[in-house]
Amino acid sequence: MSDLVGVGVGRGISVASVLTMPEPLAPPSDEPLAAPVDAEADRVQLALQQVADELRMRAAAAGGEAQEVLEASALMAQDPAILGDVRSRMEAGANAERATWDAYAAFRDMLTSMGGYMAERATDLDDVSQRVVARLRGVPAPGVPESSEPFVLVARDLAPADTAMLDLTKTVALVTQDGGPTSHTAILARSKSLPAVVGVVGLLDAVTDGQVAIVDAKAGTVVLDPDEASVAAARAERDSRARAASAPITEGALADGTKVPLMANVGSAKDAPGAVELGAEGVGLFRTEFLFLDATSAPTVEEQTAAYVAVLEAFPGKKVVVRVLDAGADKPLAFLNDAHEENPALGLRGIRALRASEQILRDQLTALANAQAATDAELYVMAPMIADREETEYFVSLGKELGLERVGAMAEVPSIAVVADQVLEVADFVSIGTNDLTQYTMAADRQLGTVSAMQDPWHPAVLRLVKMLGDAGSSAGKLVGVCGEAAADPALAVVLVGLGVTSLSMSASAIADVRAELLTVTLEEAKQRATRALAATSAAGAREAAAG
Known part of the structure; x- marks a missing residue:
């Protein structure tokens, strides 16, 4: 039994086996462009439009804070500056996938260098890039793994489109190596009342698919391979916290009656x-x-x-x-x-x-x-x-x-x-x-x-x-x-x-x-x-x- 520590989101606790997000798409090859630039530019524009449409569809289905996040990602897929950069790179000889990949990477580096809110959007931009390149390749974009049993989702970080559409009957907790309490991952996890621990250093090297994990958002801990007594205690605590959180709505107050709106x-x-x-x-x-x-x-x-x-x-x-x-x-x-x-x-x-x-x-x-x-x-x-x-x-x-x-x-x-x-x-x-x-x-x-x-x-x-x-x-x-x-x-x-x-x-x-x-x-x-x-x-x- 071992503990990992991060920043907890909420006060929920869950127990389940771990499933890890698949690795991102491999970088495109450096093979030179073989087709006419105009035809390839049209193909990239179509892929961008399809990704934007998909993100807007997910946004409408998600609603709330998730809708705003996904609509912002859809705008990233239709930024005319991106298409212009992609075309310039293809005119210089890059193939469509490489040109798209590099254009988004340059945009990402620019956002990261700005820091603050704009740096927070870099992960969102990576997701858009992956989706567009996947369209160009004709393969599915990396996404949340499927399982017939409830699981703890482990990832380096999670794209807004994936977080917003999580099946909460299967994904019972979320743990990420990157991110912090104000990242989109944390904000969307909180909006779904999904127990989460973010910013867990060394997470991906420590976990293996199938391991049982106790994710305690209140404590900000992830316990791997817990013994039976710990699992039983965690499930009892989960039920207790759930009852407290679902209690009738009252005004905010302390135990002595002090009002805290x-x-x-x-x-x-x-x-x-x-x-x-x-x-x-x-x-x-x-x-x-x-x-x-x-x-x-x-x-x-x-x-x-x-x-x-x-x-x-x-x-x-x-x-x-x-x-x-x-x-x-x-x-x-x-x-x-x-x-x-x-x-x-x-x-x-x-x-x-x-x-x-x-x-x-x-x-x-x-x-x-x-x-x-x-x-x-x-x-x-x-x-x-x-x-x-x-x-x-x-x-x-x-x-x-x-x-x-x-x-x-x-x-x-x-x-x-x-x-x-x-x-x-x-x-x-x-x-x-x-x-x-x-x-x-x-x-x-x-x-x-x-x-x-x-x-x-x-x-x-x-x-x-x-x-x-x-x-x-x-x-x-x-x-x-x-x-x-x-x-x-x-x-x-x-x-x-x-x-x-x-x-x-x-x-x-x-x-x-x-x-x-x-x-x-x-x-x-x-x-x-x-x-x-x-x-x-x-x-x-x-x-x-x-x-x-």
Whole structure:
């Protein structure tokens, strides 16, 4: 019996035999192009179209977060820049398969070098490349193995198209060597309530098909070849956790009755009904980028108002936190950002970009004020990437000038925690985006494999910044929430509450697990776990200390 350790997704536990994802297609040969370029270009274009159609079909069938991910992959299959690059390579003598393979590889390297969100999409791009080359070869694309019995799926990483379409009657757990808690693999596994452990170093060298494995997402462990007693204990624990997660929906609270509102992160109005069904008490992060990302110019006030009203109407009398446009770095917009910044992650992004194009910000705030007046929801509006009191004063005063009642700041830059007392003298609330706060604190791009060990919100440096914000909120009598993926980690959610966080927002599918975990501790116990985690010297040490 041996243990492997990674980052757990959720709090589920499963026992089954291992099946490993097949290896990717072998690279194409370097044989020169034999057919006319035009004919081969038409063949590549057809393959790209077929892959895009297949991904859209899977997207429509999957729905929810998976639909958005797969639709993004479909766009990658139809990027005209890719086809142009493929044609150029064929004109230089490469055969169709090699030209396609190399064009996507170049695109992948470019995304990886950009870091952050764009680096996270590199795995998605590899999947598209594999599917297109498979079409050109006339062979099936590598995919999830088939089995008549339930199994634990082991992979280097999993493409969104495969994760989205997993048969959950057969795939009972997922374990990957690469990836982290904010990868598409983790996000989609969480949306399916599938126990998963990601980022397991040495995984593929350690496992063999047919081995029995216990996958414990709560502990972040994979136990290979367990004895009968361990298997029996794991199955009993699985049943216990399942009962807790499926308990009747109640408000988020600790064992002593301390209320901790549990809210959902949503990306569009269509996500709202599902979030309500899963027990969301409101919206802790409504991302407005979907209105802007595919546009050549900013949407009108009227268009934005309609979109915001649709979300607010789904939560009458409930809190809805809206983040104004977060553009720049990994999400540049032609009408807002300078595409030539050498280091855009530290450049004109978030509130800085909006401040430089104030009319876009004014229009968005006006639309939000209109939606506030037209609905019964409690609207809270925040700006991304706020660094200090001066930026807070600018945003809060502008929001109030345009009619908003509750205006705050999103804490993603470490400096805001250092001056949290000053910020909370001005802001009505603060919401902590743990994904960016972690990468900026640790100077480590999310999902960049070479620094993956540093991309962990459990690191005491990150937790200490959260405590600064929590303490300042308590002193000022202001709300301090968390809306990053850290809130979806049940064990970390307890620690966050112990650090002074007053609400938690996450993927709606994670709410049941977090609710169940919070009910196991009192506020004093949560504070004790937080104190132990703060005293640790590493992320792993903080996890262990909090659990002890």
